[in-house]
Amino acid sequence: MSTYTRTPRSRVRRLAKRGVYDRETVHGIIDDALICHVAFVADGAPRVLPTAIARFDESVYLHGNRNSQMLRSLEDGAPACITVTHVDGMVVARAGFHCSMNYRSVVIHGSGHRVEDARKGEVLDTFVERLVPGLTADLRAPTAKEIRATTVLEFPLVEVSAKVRTGPPADDEPDYILPIWAGVVPLEMKAGRPVDDPRLGAGIEAPAYVRRYARRLAGARR
Amino acid sequence: MSTYTRTPRSRVRRLAKRGVYDRETVHGIIDDALICHVAFVADGAPRVLPTAIARFDESVYLHGNRNSQMLRSLEDGAPACITVTHVDGMVVARAGFHCSMNYRSVVIHGSGHRVEDARKGEVLDTFVERLVPGLTADLRAPTAKEIRATTVLEFPLVEVSAKVRTGPPADDEPDYILPIWAGVVPLEMKAGRPVDDPRLGAGIEAPAYVRRYARRLAGARR
Numbered sequence: 001m002s003t004y005t006r007t008p009r010s011r012v013r014r015l016a017k018r019g020v021y022d023r024e025t026v027h028g029i030i031d032d033a034l035i036c037h038v039a040f041v042a043d044g045a046p047r048v049l050p051t052a053i054a055r056f057d058e059s060v061y062l063h064g065n066r067n068s069q070m071l072r073s074l075e076d077g078a079p080a081c082i083t084v085t086h087v088d089g090m091v092v093a094r095a096g097f098h099c100s101m102n103y104r105s106v107v108i109h110g111s112g113h114r115v116e117d118a119r120k121g122e123v124l125d126t127f128v129e130r131l132v133p134g135l136t137a138d139l140r141a142p143t144a145k146e147i148r149a150t151t152v153l154e155f156p157l158v159e160v161s162a163k164v165r166t167g168p169p170a171d172d173e174p175d176y177i178l179p180i181w182a183g184v185v186p187l188e189m190k191a192g193r194p195v196d197d198p199r200l201g202a203g204i205e206a207p208a209y210v211r212r213y214a215r216r217l218a219g220a221r222r
Numbered sequence: 223m224s225t226y227t228r229t230p231r232s233r234v235r236r237l238a239k240r241g242v243y244d245r246e247t248v249h250g251i252i253d254d255a256l257i258c259h260v261a262f263v264a265d266g267a268p269r270v271l272p273t274a275i276a277r278f279d280e281s282v283y284l285h286g287n288r289n290s291q292m293l294r295s296l297e298d299g300a301p302a303c304i305t306v307t308h309v310d311g312m313v314v315a316r317a318g319f320h321c322s323m324n325y326r327s328v329v330i331h332g333s334g335h336r337v338e339d340a341r342k343g344e345v346l347d348t349f350v351e352r353l354v355p356g357l358t359a360d361l362r363a364p365t366a367k368e369i370r371a372t373t374v375l376e377f378p379l380v381e382v383s384a385k386v387r388t389g390p391p392a393d394d395e396p397d398y399i400l401p402i403w404a405g406v407v408p409l410e411m412k413a414g415r416p417v418d419d420p421r422l423g424a425g426i427e428a429p430a431y432v433r434r435y436a437r438r439l440a441g442a443r444r
Contacts, residue, residue, distance in 0.1 A: 009265065014290050034309055034323065034409075037259035039270035043231065048261035048270045050307040050327055068236050085272040087256055087411070092432060096350045096361050097368040101256065105272055128318045132407075139318050140397055146319040168419045175362055181426050185354075185435045186414035187256075189309070197390045197404040204403050210314060213407045 009109055010159040020162040029106045029162055030055045030084050032219045034131060038062065039081040040073045053084065054130035055157075060108065061115070061123055063152040071151045075114050082108040082155060090185040093169035094178050100169065102184060106162045112153035120152050127152075133216055134209030189217050231331055232381040242384040251328045251384055252277045252306050254441045256353060260284065261303040262295045275306065276352035280379045282330065283337070283345055288373040296375055297336050304330040304377060312407040315391035316400050322391065324406060328384045334375035342374050349374075355438055356431030411439050 003021040004010070012019030020026070030036075036053040039046055049070050054061050060082060064071050074080050089102035115123050121142060129136045169182050191213040194206040225243040226232070234241030242248070252258075258275040261268055271292050276283050282304065286293050296302050311324035337345050343364060351358045391404050413435040416428040 014287060035307065037270050037305060039261035039268035041263060041268050045301040046261035046263050046268050046303045048259050048303045048305045050305060065236060079267040081268045081270045083259060083270045083272060085257065090354060092354060092357065094362050096346060096364055099350060124318060128321060132312060132314060135314065138402055140316050140400055140402065142318055176421050178362055179423060179426060180360055181428050181432065182419040182422060183428065184417045185432060186417060187411055188414065189409055190412045192408035192410060195406045195408065199398050200404060201401060204401060206403050206405065210403065210407060
């Protein structure tokens with residue numbers, strides 16, 4: 001299976017057995033996400049902000065208003081770290097020390113670059129399509145002004161690792177005889193019933209891809 | 223209402239109207255969270271990792287193995303940025319440019335310090351209690367060795383801001399007549415039915431606070 005090369009900073013250190021480097025796992029974790037957290041250095045101090053993320057092939061893309069401080073900090077190749085995290089369960093052990101969470105996370109180290117105007121429309125379309133599969137075809141087409149007002153950054157997936165915890169608690173052997181409940185409370189992001197815009201035109205109904213948005217969250221690839 | 227003082231780095235810049243600085247809103251967003259993303263600088267580059275978070279009074283606490291690179295980087299007061307994010311909905315507009323998400327986020331700038339051994343047990347108990355209300359009283363008590371193996375860092379809430387988006391899409395005025403559906407798909411973290419540890423002792427049932435964990439996610443304060 002194709003894997004990312006471990007580097008000193010992409011290698012998982014704490015609980016190294018949870019480290020995963022194969023592309024399929026990394027891609028799946030990113031593709032299940034709606035947002036990531038992006039770290040950059042501003043005025044010498046670390047800063048981390050949430051933003052939407054989408055992957056195509058071996059790159060992830062961020063976008064936003066061209067005046068965004070974060071995008072302006074990163075558009076000329078300043079070092080960044082992009083992390084995607086899913087919390088899949090609360091792990092209740094017999095001792096606080098072994099209580100944990102089940103999770104899937106990906107950490108991407110590297111630098112981004114601006115997507116040029118000629119390619120931006122296509123990337124933005126695909127971005128929308130990743131977040132709400134089916135939506136792109138229904139939207140009013142973007143204007144040249146909107147595209148100019150949007151910065152799109154591409155970060156190639158080079159220094160990348162995933163970390164995954166699944167399964168029951170791992171208690172100390174003598175604790176298994178204690179009369180204490182232990183197990184996992186599964187956690188999952190769920191979509192509720194779509195809420196119409198109060199200004200929605202008469203007779204317009206939510207399309208199937210919106211009514212069944214839960215499928216997107218459950219992972220299109222699964 | 224009591225508010226945090228805005229500083230050049232805590233002031234919300236992009237879409238400043240979404241900035242919120244009152245303590246009640248900030249506390250509520252942190253208290254609804256299970257995890258945060260912590261940014262620090264390692265070897266001159268930004269790094270961001272997910273970890274559990276709990277707030278008491280005007281501090282947030284992080285904890286983990288004392289060998290954790292992140293905790294070791296931060297225990298002596300290196301600058302950090304801690305961000306908590308909830309995605310509350312996918313905002314589907316009539317144009318891609320106005321598609322968005324509803325969210326609540328908090329960004330904390332500052333430095334942490336180690337909680338001393340004498341206070342660590344109490345803080346860890348309260349930490350567990352924040353993540354799974356009711357659990358602390360049922361757990362096997364922590365050992366001195368476990369407490370020594372755990373680093374707990376306290377970050378006072380000083381430079382803090384929240385950013386919140388709620389409500390329907392904000393389309394361009396001429397687009398409201400287009401025959402396109404628009405609205406919000408609500409998103410929420412949900413708890414499933416607890417899964418017993420395969421090694422659970424006979425006759426031990428999940429306590430009520432585990433079976434009703436969904437309440438914790440829905441926000442204890444609400």
